[in-house]
Amino acid sequence: MFWLVSWSVCGIALVNLIVLIIYRRWANRRTEARRRAREQYIELLKARAERPIDTSPGFADDVLTDLTVEILELVRGDEKQRFAERVTRAGAAARLHARLRRGDARTRILAAAALANFGDEETKTALTTALDDRNPEVRLTAALSLAAEGQAPPAEEVIRRLGIGDRETSLLTVMLLVEMAQTDVESVRSLLVDATSVPATRAAAAEALARSDDFASVPIIGALAMAADPWASELPRYLGALAEIEHPAGSPAILHCLDSPVVEVRAAAARAAGRIGIEPALGRLERLLGDADWGVRFQAAHALLRFGDEGRTRLRRTAEREEEPRATPAALTLAEQADAA
Numbered sequence: 566m567f568w569l570v571s572w573s574v575c576g577i578a579l580v581n582l583i584v585l586i587i588y589r590r591w592a593n594r595r596t597e598a599r600r601r602a603r604e605q606y607i608e609l610l611k612a613r614a615e616r617p618i619d620t621s622p623g624f625a626d627d628v629l630t631d632l633t634v635e636i637l638e639l640v641r642g643d644e645k646q647r648f649a650e651r652v653t654r655a656g657a658a659a660r661l662h663a664r665l666r667r668g669d670a671r672t673r674i675l676a677a678a679a680l681a682n683f684g685d686e687e688t689k690t691a692l693t694t695a696l697d698d699r700n701p702e703v704r705l706t707a708a709l710s711l712a713a714e715g716q717a718p719p720a721e722e723v724i725r726r727l728g729i730g731d732r733e734t735s736l737l738t739v740m741l742l743v744e745m746a747q748t749d750v751e752s753v754r755s756l757l758v759d760a761t762s763v764p765a766t767r768a769a770a771a772e773a774l775a776r777s778d779d780f781a782s783v784p785i786i787g788a789l790a791m792a793a794d795p796w797a798s799e800l801p802r803y804l805g806a807l808a809e810i811e812h813p814a815g816s817p818a819i820l821h822c823l824d825s826p827v828v829e830v831r832a833a834a835a836r837a838a839g840r841i842g843i844e845p846a847l848g849r850l851e852r853l854l855g856d857a858d859w860g861v862r863f864q865a866a867h868a869l870l871r872f873g874d875e876g877r878t879r880l881r882r883t884a885e886r887e888e889e890p891r892a893t894p895a896a897l898t899l900a901e902q903a904d905a906a
Contacts, residue, residue: 633657637682649683658683662691665707673703681710689716696726704728705737712744720745720752721759724766742773750779757785768799768806775809783810787818795825801833808837816843823849828858835861839868847872851879854891862890866898877902 633652640648652658661683664676677695680688695707696718704727711717718726720742729738746753756762756770767789774782790803804822807815815837822834823846835853838846846868853865869876883895 627660630657630660634661634679634682637679645682646684650685653683653685658685658688662687665691665695665703670700670703673698673700674706677703677706677710680707681713684714684716689714692716693718696723701728705741709737709741709744712741712748715748717745717749720749720756720770721761724756724762729763729766739769739772739776742770743776746773746777746779750774750777753777754779754782754785757782757789764793764797764799768802771803771806772809775806778810780810780812780814783807783812783814787815790815790818791821795827795830800825800827801829804830804833804837808833808840811840813841813843815841816845819843820846820849823853828861831856831861832858832864835864835868839864839871842871844872847875847879851883854883854894855888856890859890859894862894863898866894870898870902 634657637645637649637652649658658680661676661680664672665680668676673695677692680692689711692707692711696704696711698704698707708717708723708727717723723741723745727738742753742756753770753773757767757774762770771782771786771789774786786803786806790800790807793800793803800822804819807819819834819837819841820843822830823838825831825834831853835850838850850865850868853861854869856862856865866880869880877899880895880899883891884899886892
C-alpha cells in the first residue's frame, strides 16, 4: 500500500509538471506572437500604412487595442481627437467596452481609465453603466473618466452610485470632484448644503472647490466650519480649503477656530490666518507662539511672517524676550527667512 501511494503521488506530480511545461511553452509562444504583432503594427504606423481591420477574435485585436491606448496617451489636442475617432471606427473602443463588462477587476479598471480618451455616446453609456460595477475602484475610475470628458452625472448621483457613504474619502475622490467642478461647479457646491451628504463628502467637496478657486463657496465652507464639532475630523479640512482659496470671507470661521481645544484645528486655523492675512488674528497668533504643541507654534510663527513688517516685529520681540517655548519658534522662523534671503 505504501509503494502504491508513493507511485500515485509521483504520477500526479509528473502529470502536473508536464502540464506546467506545456502551459509555459504555450504562454511563451503567445507572448512572442504578441510582441511580433506589436512590432508589425508599430512599423505600419511608422510607414503610415494601413492594414485591413480583422474583426475575428484573437490576440491581434488585443495587441492593437493596447497599442492604441498607449498612443492616445502620448498625443494631445485635435490630433488626439482625430486619432480617437479613427480607432473608434476600427473597433478599439468597442473592445474596451467588452473588457469593461467582462474582464477581471484589474482589466475593468484599466479599460475604464483608457476610455477617458473616447468621447462618443457608446463610451459614455458604457462608463455610466460601470458606475454600478461591483468593484468600488472600477466605479471610481469610470467616474473619473466621465468627469474628464465633462460627461459625468450630477455630483449627488455620482456620490450615491460610488457608494462613498460614511467612509473617509480618498484623494482620488477629491480629484474626481475637481474634474466635475470644471464643467458643473454648482453641482459640486450643492454637496456642501445637501442634508444627505455625510461630513466626509462635504469636506471632499470643500477641498475640490478650493482647488477650483470657487470663491462663491467660501461663505458656505465658513458656516460649516463654524457649526462643526471641534473634534470633528472634517474641521481641519474645511480650514485647509479656506486657506487654499485665501478669501477674506472665511475670516470669522478662522478667528473662531484659533481658540479651539483641538491641536489640529488650531494649527490649521493659524496657517489659514497667515495665508489670508487676517489682521485681527495678529494678537492671537502671537499668543499661539506659546502653545503647548510644537506644530501650532510652528504654524503661528510662519503665519506671522506672512504679515510683513508687523509680523516680523512681533517675532523679533518674542525672540528677544527669550521666554520659552515662545522664543524658539520665533527665532527659528526669523533665521529661516534670513537664510532664504
